[in-house]
C-alpha cells in the first residue's frame with residue numbers, strides 16, 4: 001500500500017494535506033509525534049541580573065519559556081544527545097539570549113523584539129510578543145539559555161499549536177430537484193452546500209466535518225443525501241508555532257517514527273539471538 005499525499009494548502013505556518021491509502025494508526029502516530037516528540041528550541045534557564053519590575057523572576061522566566069523561538073534543528077543537538085554531557089550545555093546544544101530593558105521616559109511595554117540572541121537564526125518568531133510592562137525607572141536585565149527539547153516534557157517545546165486529522169468526506173447529493181427546501185444548505189455550519197438549478201450541490205467538500213446535521217435536517221424520509229467518509233483517506237492540518245516550517249515538522253515526525261520502528265526491529269532481533 002503506497003501512501004499518496006496531496007497538498008491542499010501551504011504557507012509559512014499552515015499546512016493542509018490529503019493523505020490517501022493510509023490508516024488511523026499511522027495518522028495518529030504522526031500526529032502524536034508531531035505534538036510530543038519533534039524537538040524545537042525554547043528558553044530553559046534564565047539568570048536574572050536585575051529585576052526592579054513588579055513581576056517576580058519566576059513569572060518572567062515562565063513567559064520567556066513560552067515565547068516560541070525560531071529553531072535551527074540542523075545546527076544544534078538535544079542536550080541528552082550532545083557530546084558535552086554538561087548540565088550547562090555547550091555551543092552545540094545551547095543558545096544564549098539577553099534582554100536589557102529600562103523605562104527611562106515613563107511606563108512602557110517590553111516586547112520580544114528587544115531580545116538579543118548570540119545566533120541570529122534563533123530568535124522569537126515574532127517581535128511583538130509583550131514580555132513585561134515597566135514603570136518609570138524600572139529595569140529588567142537578564143541572560144537566558146535556550147535549548148532543544150520535546151513537547152512531552154513541557155508544552156513550550158511543542159513545535160505545533162495544532163496538529164489534527166479527519167476522515168476525507170464523501171458526500172452524495174440527491175439527483176432529483178429539491179424545490180422549496182434548502183434545509184440542508186442552511187443548517188450546515190461549514191457551508192458545504194449550495195443550490196444549483198434547484199438541486200443541492202456540494203460547494204466545498206473538504207469543509208465538511210461529518211456532523212450529519214444536513215442528513216438529519218432533510219424532511220424527505222428516503223432522501224438520497226448521504227454523508228460518509230473514505231475508509232483510508234484523511235485530511236491532516238498542521239499549524240506551526242513558527243518554530244519550524246510545518247512541512248519540516250511532518251518530515252521530522254516521519255523520520256522519528258522510522259527511527260523508532262528500526263530500533264524496535266533491532267530489539268526483536270536481539271531477543272531472538
Ligand SMILES: [Zn+2]
Pocket residue numbers: 077079082083084085086089090091092093094
Ligand atoms: Zn553540548
